[in-house]
């Protein structure tokens with residue numbers, strides 16, 4: 001369907017599916033375009049360009065990670081594998097009858113704003129359609145961020161985006177650069193498979209285990225008292241020191257920030273492998289020379305492969321000129337373009353919890369905005385610039401500019417929605433049905 005009053009949703013990963021469900025449940029017309037042949041976004045390892053690797057599991061736990069009204073099934077483990085997440089997403093799309101409404105194999109080439117405020121969406125084959133609104137859900141993990149490597153390294157250099165399986169590391173001396181969640185996972189693969197494995201990180205991090213007291217770590221505050229952030233930092237920081245000891249003993253740099261002031265690194269295995277000598281930690285790279293890498297502490301080592309686990313640029317090729325800054329599009333509540341009415345994005349929020357509930361909340365806001373008309377909301381889009389840090393002083397790095405605390409974000413969105421008379425939830429529940437992948 002294409003009609004000038006409808007909303008065009010681009011991308012059928014988790015974000016696009018959440019938006020489609022919110023529009024569908026209110027019978028709001030929409031067009032849904034996806035360049036791949038199936039739903040699932042990056043969780044479909046066969047979606048060309050996906051950064052998924054075979055050892056990947058969720059880092060947010062099962063009960064904290066599903067969409068509202070559609071919990072992940074009980075038989076899933078605490079941290080589902082990428083294949084299980086894909087099965088869940090496909091089951092979600094089928095349960096809400098979203099799959100049949102998606103035009104697959106349709107790559108959007110360009111989005112253009114028209115003089116009358118409508119939007120023209122042009123496909124790869126040149127065909128264009130006009131829509132009242134566009135919601136860009138094209139994902140933010142497709143365009144690798146590759147820093148400059150000083151010197152003349154003669155070994156192989158890759159970004160983890162193109163890494164699939166630990167077989168690629170066998171018989172190699174491997175240096176993983178970066179200690180985010182993917183970096184740590186892949187460093188653990190290197191610890192198991194490579195001839196020699198090193199992880200380099202410029203700053204120290206707090207490594208949070210996936211389980212504490214036998215429970216997924218992100219469920220610990222469920223039902224307990226909600227502590228102010230500063231107290232949570234103290235209590236949880238002390239607990240981590242008791243459980244894990246001093247990470248500096250393992251050659252890791254001391255964190256230069258307090259707990260929760262960088263994106264959480266949730267990994268139980270890196271410390272395990274460091275303790276067993278399967279991998280070594282080094283500081284940042286000072287320079288390279290042939291196959292030798294010199295580190296900032298004056299030590300050096302030889303490698304066949306450098307794997308950059310250095311994150312992504314949040315590029316939005318279909319509409320970059322409207323989104324502005326590649327790393328931090330200026331979107332109200334990480335959703336609504338402040339400058340271009342009718343342009344939204346879901347999937348660009350940087351925060352410290354599972355993403356899908358937030359995508360849901362954002363999708364509800366969009367559906368209410370579409371249903372209600374933009375008038376009353378426009379002033380907020382232009383003027384409301386809430387502090388959503390919950391008092392956390394996020395470190396000064398590209399990733400953490402615009403970073404929000406998920407609790408503060410949810411609280412603010414609910415306050416705004418209530419003031420507007422908009423619902424924040426209320427989706428009909430559906431049941432998980434196993435999908436054959």
Ligand SMILES: Cc1cc2nc3c(=O)[nH]c(=O)nc-3n(C[C@H](O)[C@H](O)[C@H](O)COP(=O)(O)OP(=O)(O)OC[C@H]3O[C@@H](n4cnc5c(N)ncnc54)[C@H](O)[C@@H]3O)c2cc1C
Pocket residue numbers: 010011012013014015016033034035036039040041042043047051052056057058059060061065106107108109137138139140141181182318346347348353354355356
């Ligand atoms: C290793 C890893 C672990 C993670 N773990 C968690 C976790 O534990 N919990 C969590 O909540 N999040 C996690 N994430 C975050 C992850 O980003 C989200 O889970 C989610 O996949 C983002 O969804 P999305 O829909 O925004 O983007 P994507 O999944 O990237 O989907 C975007 C879709 O848009 C399509 N598309 C792109 N461009 C076009 C175009 N021009 N035309 C048409 N279609 C287009 C793509 O084909 C794709 O299907 C993890 C990410 C990684 C990499």
